[in-house]
Amino acid sequence: MNSSVLTLGLLFLTAYAVFSVLYYFVRIRPRLQSENAAVPAPAPPASGNEAHAGTKAGGTAQTMSPVLQRALDEWQYTFDAIIDPVLVLDSELRIIKGNRAAFQILSVNGSAIEGKQCYQLFAGADTPCPFCPMQTVRFEKKPHGQEVTHRYLGRTFSVSCSPLCEDDQVVGYVFSAKDISHQRNLEKRLVHAHKLESIATLAGGIAHDFNNILGAILGNADLLLYRLPSKERVEKVPFGPPLKLDEITEHIQAIKRAGVRAKDLVAQILAFSRQSANQRRNLLIAPLVKESCRLLRSSLPSTIDMTVAVPEGIGMIHADPSQLQQVVMHLCTNAAQSLGHNAGVIEVSLREIETGKAEQLRYHDLAPGRYVVLTIKDTGKGMSPETLERIFDPFFTTREVGKGSGMGLAVLHGIIVAHDGVVDVTSSERMGTVFTVFFPRVPDGSDNEEEQRKVLPQGSETILFVDDEEDIVTMRTRMLSHLGYRVLPATSPEQALEYCAKGEKRIDLLITDHTMPRMTGLELAAKVSAMQPGLPIILCSGYSEALSQEEAQRAGVRRFLAKPVDMRLLAFAIREILPNRNEEEQ
């Protein structure tokens, strides 16, 4: 209760302070300055906190009435009381005003931050950051937020940027950056720890499969060795007739099949143990759920009956396969733990639904739309209403000490929310528990392409589009072609380089995915930049923290777009970059 009031209070103060300071800088100060042009600008501050103090209202005190001065001082104190760095920028991203937190984080040796470009101080760069939400704000003229990692400062910020408009023109920005580095580091460690727990569960299933595979390889090899005639053994073969040629082929094929199974299993383990926090793509959830359950089956006690109901035709969702597997495995393991040593049933099912009023009334967080619903139901001991209320709280556990951290469901909740999903739990004591997870279903095709085409900016330049997933290349080629562009589609970095090397026709823009086999998008960007200096590049990636801004800029990347890429943002980003290039060339 108290924390809610404090938060509301702080928000109110923040909004009030920002508005007042803006009002002063955008409206009052220019007027005062024009009325008294003879008054010299305040001298630059000397050092330390004085530098920050020098940016306060004191510098213009001689031009103000005491009432206005007092009001201004009050807002300055409030502005400085905000714990996150807040900057007021002009349209060229020059800092007009920064609060104390901004000064503390951005000032170099106590020098003033006002007058400097924000990207100089945040990234040590000479050009705007490719990740900056300002670029979106400029086009959409509405506030926009994004998470940005600045390696220059060694920090991760949750950045929000709002436009300052006059006569429908953006004349500046209010920029606030909440430092979330510590939180992100903790989350990373937590997700890793939870993944280790899940790997331990998975290991049982994998060991069982591997022993079967090894059994098939060694058994068939042994049969061959024991049955193949040899000088030493011809009299010692213990059983049966000698081998025929087709039997030899059959044993060798069995060994090969087992080898292929082992290879698939290794690929699966690697996919699960990948470190990356987010590698989301459009995928079919049904095979993944079936395979996870198959592996789990072997590591569950024999008293548990597991049923899997996955109907045909379940659509795609946008998800990270390893995180999704983590969700299925953890919920099933939880269900098994709830059954304990008693016999019982775990039912895993998938279905598709279109949310209607009933669902929206029941699940408040569920936006209207089509969803793939994963349900995991057990006949275990269930939970009391008090326990149910707390199960997603970190460190809450009903298990004995040493039998689980209690972090599992909190991490799971985080994963589901990050997938734009919703999780619901119903449970009653001695009756069992049902976990229902809603994932937004990816539409089969864009139904409103024509409508989009009408409102999106168009062009006729040549775009080289690279992504290792063919479906994405096909979809984007179709969309960009509809907007009038000539698209050179490439499903590998090598194919993209071939287009550049041919040099038959001019390429105006490169749009590339970052995570690709053999060569990353950044490496491709660097190579293409070397072949065609000045070619603008847009980099699309699912996880921005893995990219260094300095590297991106060095490789010629002008814009970064987080995956899944919104078509509208991409269309605007293209038009934002291409005219600039023409200007440079003129």
Add this chain to the structure above:
Amino acid sequence: MRILVIDDDDQMRTLLRQVMEWAGYEVVEAGDGREGMQKQRKQPVDLVITDLIMPEQEGLETISSLKKEYPGLKIIAISGGGRIGPEAYLPAAQELGADKVFSKPFDVRELAGAVKELLSHE
């Protein structure tokens, strides 16, 4: 003599059939314990080789039912283990009446030898 092989893993079941045929036995196959029980009731065999972790009826339950209905039936249990490894499952199989136990992967000659030895007492 006839042997019933129960395993949900197709490759392992095929291998077990080949090993037993090589050793000179007629083989009946079943993909899980329930199917195995049905086949045994229809036409009883001389020895059963059963896996322990299977999706339908588990091996331990199958061994228990077989020993109840056919007390003299020879049974060999094999397991690739699960969450806690085969060493945790196989002693339970022996307690329920399995005559021999093998961890996967096993030596096919040892398995064939064990079958021969058990059936020689018949």
